[in-house]
Amino acid sequence: MAISEQRTQSQAGPLLREWRERRGLSQVDLANRAQVSARHVSFLETGRAKPSRAMVLRLAEHLDVPMRDRNSVLLAAGYAPLYEEKPLAHxxxxxxxxxxxxxxxxxxxxxxxxxxxxxxxxxxxxxxxxxxxxxxxxxxxxxxxxxxxxxxxxxxxxxxxxxxxxxxxxxxxxxxxxxxxxxxxxxxxxxxxxxxxxxxxxxxxxxxxxxxxxxxxxxxxxxxxxxxxxxxxxxxxxxxxxxxxxxxxxxxxxxxxxxxxxxxxx
The missing domain is CATH 3.30.450.180 (Beta-Lactamase)
Structure with a gap:
């Protein structure tokens, strides 16, 4: 595994864990909401598995992560930001x-x-x-x-x-x-x-x-x-x-x- 990929995983995992803890959810709670295994959630948070773009968005949705912070998680996972921020003058x-x-x-x-x-x-x-x-x-x-x-x-x-x-x-x-x-x-x-x-x-x-x-x-x-x-x-x-x-x-x-x-x- 490339060093850059390890760094990406270690950045995305803690962010997901932080939002889960902020919402007062266990890994099992989040897994049940997102309909994935608790083992997979654990692997994502610890960096043993790299989340897909779809999985980042799925977990962020169930964690009610604000759009600005969803972009941060996507970047940490190695993906381009999804949500734009247009000025009010646009x-x-x-x-x-x-x-x-x-x-x-x-x-x-x-x-x-x-x-x-x-x-x-x-x-x-x-x-x-x-x-x-x-x-x-x-x-x-x-x-x-x-x-x-x-x-x-x-x-x-x-x-x-x-x-x-x-x-x-x-x-x-x-x-x-x-x-x-x-x-x-x-x-x-x-x-x-x-x-x-x-x-x-x-x-x-x-x-x-x-x-x-x-x-x-x-x-x-x-x-x-x-x-x-x-x-x-x-x-x-x-x-x-x-x-x-x-x-x-x-x-x-x-x-x-x-x-x-x-x-x-x-």
Missing amino acids: PLMAPVLDAVRQVLRGHEPYPALVVDGEWSIVDANASFALFTEGVAPELLEPPVNALRLVLHPKGMAPGIVNLGEWRAKLLNRLRRRAAADGRLRPLYEELLEYPCDQEEPEVDVPGAGDICIPLRLHRGDRQLSFFATLATFGTPRDITVAELIIESFFPADQATAEAVRALGSS
């Missing part, structure tokens, strides 16, 4: 952007935005200006990072009533993503350094009647409360499309709904 992305903008406009008068895989804001509706009120101008210079915008002491942070809760939620989400995507590690380390004078719960323990963590904002003499939903494209074949997330905010109480509708009609 002509083929026009229908995607049109669909996103329809969703954003349709969500008025409530705030909504779309972010990419690094949490940079791709687009937002007019009502999102409600969230950026009082934010330092330099934080609104493109490219605007949504997490930096929320947590920066010159961003939304001073106006967030429950900053500790939201900071913990966002940082936990980013930490999990950064563990798989090294591009996000510098952002995570930067945000960790931002000040917060509120308790940041390590574990989310709901109170009586809680159904989700609201985003509570001071706006003048009012307190507005929102909950968020996340939407993604259902059948992407491009990395850029797969990583787009539409975050839509809805009023969490009647007072907020009335206040936002009044602002929208003024």
Whole structure:
């Protein structure tokens, strides 16, 4: 066996094992899902067998590996990447952007935005200006990072009533993503350094009647409360499309709904 082939196997096997362990599966669990033998899974992970391109894709599908990381596993196994990453300016992305903008406009008068895989804001509706009120101008210079915008002491942070809760939620989400995507590690380390004078719960323990963590904002003499939903494209074949997330905010109480509708009609 050639040395180069051994190196390829040793690179692909650990990646497959890492994703299996990340998903909390045993080799038997993965073998049953992929309808192969546990012995074969073991041989692939240890480099005693070289996975075919089809087998890499099959295991990645059952491990729910993101497209960007599927390309990494394919490369490690000695195959060309399969999934493209077209820029948003590419002509083929026009229908995607049109669909996103329809969703954003349709969500008025409530705030909504779309972010990419690094949490940079791709687009937002007019009502999102409600969230950026009082934010330092330099934080609104493109490219605007949504997490930096929320947590920066010159961003939304001073106006967030429950900053500790939201900071913990966002940082936990980013930490999990950064563990798989090294591009996000510098952002995570930067945000960790931002000040917060509120308790940041390590574990989310709901109170009586809680159904989700609201985003509570001071706006003048009012307190507005929102909950968020996340939407993604259902059948992407491009990395850029797969990583787009539409975050839509809805009023969490009647007072907020009335206040936002009044602002929208003024």
